[in-house]
Amino acid sequence: MKEKLRIVGGERLEGEVMVSGGKNAAVAIIPAALLADSPSVIENVPDIDDVHVLIEIMRYLGAEVEFKDNVLTVDPRQVDKFDPPYELASRMRASYYLAPVLLGNFMRAEVPLPGGCDLGLRPIDQTLKGMRALGANVDIKGGVLAASAEELTGADIFLEMPSVGATVNSMLMGVSASGMTTIHNAAKEPHIVDLANFLSSMGASVKGAGTDAIRIRGGRHLHGANYTVVPDQIETGTLMIAAAATGGDVVITGAIPTHMEALSAKLLEMGVHVTSEDDRIRVRSNQIFRAVNVKTQGYPGFPTDLQQPLTALLTVANGTSIVTETIFESRFKFLDELRKMGANTRVIETTAIITGVEGLAGARVNATDLRAGAALVIAALMADGVTEISGVSHLMRGYERIDEKLRGLGADIHLVRED
Numbered sequence: 538m539k540e541k542l543r544i545v546g547g548e549r550l551e552g553e554v555m556v557s558g559g560k561n562a563a564v565a566i567i568p569a570a571l572l573a574d575s576p577s578v579i580e581n582v583p584d585i586d587d588v589h590v591l592i593e594i595m596r597y598l599g600a601e602v603e604f605k606d607n608v609l610t611v612d613p614r615q616v617d618k619f620d621p622p623y624e625l626a627s628r629m630r631a632s633y634y635l636a637p638v639l640l641g642n643f644m645r646a647e648v649p650l651p652g653g654c655d656l657g658l659r660p661i662d663q664t665l666k667g668m669r670a671l672g673a674n675v676d677i678k679g680g681v682l683a684a685s686a687e688e689l690t691g692a693d694i695f696l697e698m699p700s701v702g703a704t705v706n707s708m709l710m711g712v713s714a715s716g717m718t719t720i721h722n723a724a725k726e727p728h729i730v731d732l733a734n735f736l737s738s739m740g741a742s743v744k745g746a747g748t749d750a751i752r753i754r755g756g757r758h759l760h761g762a763n764y765t766v767v768p769d770q771i772e773t774g775t776l777m778i779a780a781a782a783t784g785g786d787v788v789i790t791g792a793i794p795t796h797m798e799a800l801s802a803k804l805l806e807m808g809v810h811v812t813s814e815d816d817r818i819r820v821r822s823n824q825i826f827r828a829v830n831v832k833t834q835g836y837p838g839f840p841t842d843l844q845q846p847l848t849a850l851l852t853v854a855n856g857t858s859i860v861t862e863t864i865f866e867s868r869f870k871f872l873d874e875l876r877k878m879g880a881n882t883r884v885i886e887t888t889a890i891i892t893g894v895e896g897l898a899g900a901r902v903n904a905t906d907l908r909a910g911a912a913l914v915i916a917a918l919m920a921d922g923v924t925e926i927s928g929v930s931h932l933m934r935g936y937e938r939i940d941e942k943l944r945g946l947g948a949d950i951h952l953v954r955e956d
């Protein structure tokens with residue numbers, strides 16, 4: 538059944554909300570569980586469509602997987618296939634994390650090229666480079682990444698940019714390669730550190746995650762582990778921005794405030810009150826925002842995944858904001874939708890110029906990707922009147938029960954049938 542979100546704007550968000558486990562951490566950790574020779578129990582796994590697709594793929598490969606109450610159990614002992622099916626693999630980005638895992642297990646992998654949000658070009662050349670550096674023969678044929686090897690040997694991998702995907706894939710290969718692998722210019726995102734911690738709890742030697750050089754002593758025997766996924770940095774940020782947008786007073790619990798420093802600094806600059814204590818972040822605003830300039834960067838810089846939600850807020854800030862997107866060229870497409878709600882925006886190449894307006898008005902809009910969906914929800918929460926958002930499946934791929942969580946804070950938001 539196709540659904541859309543119906544939001545009546547203008548309700549102030551108030552109360553407490555618990556953040557879910559990290560999507561981008563979970564989708565890296567779950568495939569890694571196949572590297573073990575015994576079951577893993579992974580807690581705080583978000584109940585989102587991307588995870589369900591990954592579970593289906595893992596079952597196809599032969600793994601026994603159970604998922605209940607955010608706890609995922611993976612028994613990899615019966616895995617006997619190395620070729621995830623196209624219909625599943627093409628539905629998400631992280632499916633290609635299975636390539637280094639299956640290659641490590643079988644010295645062979647045939648994984649369809651990944652899908653995920655359409656954010657413009659999303660090349661995987663750095664992943665291929667890493668695989669080749671460790672001794673794999675890699676080819677792309679008929680939309681499939683086909684890799685094979687006689688043996689995998691540790692090596693230095695120099696990434697041309699701190700790519701999250703290439704860092705994950707190089708780590709997942711490095712643990713299966715004999716000797717030392719060093720990933721230079723590695724991504725430093727919280728989900729990279731979380732994957733490293735999970736691999737370490739399986740018995741791997743992974744050092745330096747969170748810095749730009751990750752060193753892996755590979756070839757160790759890996760066993761299943763009990764592990765809890767890190768809270769979702771981007772969901773936390775989305776909820777913080779939503780609270781600010783509605784002039785609300787919201788405490789986000791189960792969060793890691795240090796992961797949020799780039800966003801918190803921007804919100805403070807805009808005039809929003811942000812305080813934190815332990816795993817709680819409190820956001821209060823009087824709905825008067827100063828315009829700011831934002832430039833997306835890898836962690837610890839301002840995350841591209843929060844650019845769209847923050848840009849939605851900037852459409853009602855006093856003055857003109859300049860938003861520069863350095864990671865994904867097509868991450869301004871959602872501005873066409875925000876314009877339908879009255880936003881005043883102009884895009885010149887990788888820069889958006891946002892001139893604040895008095896207020897937004899509800900409209901029928903379409904979410905073209907996951908974070909575009911989040912941005913439209915934020916716009917709708919502060920808009921006058923009713924907004925209907927189609928393309929909700931994008932949102933459900935990455936946010937657990939977002940409608941329910943916002944409703945719990947006082948928002949008038951409901952999933953309704955598209956027809």
Ligand code: EPU
Nearest residue numbers: 561630631658659660661662663664698700701702864907
């Ligand atoms: N790039 C290359 N070659 C490569 C890899 C990347 O040129 O081989 C470029 C990309 O085109 C992009 C930049 O490097 O310009 C960074 O891309 P990266 O590889 O870091 O992105 P990704 O791994 O495809 C992950 C997240 C994205 C998030 C980005 C950036 C997952 C499953 N996806 O994507 O998450 O935007 O890192 O932080 O972890 C989302 O959650 O909405 C989302 C899109």
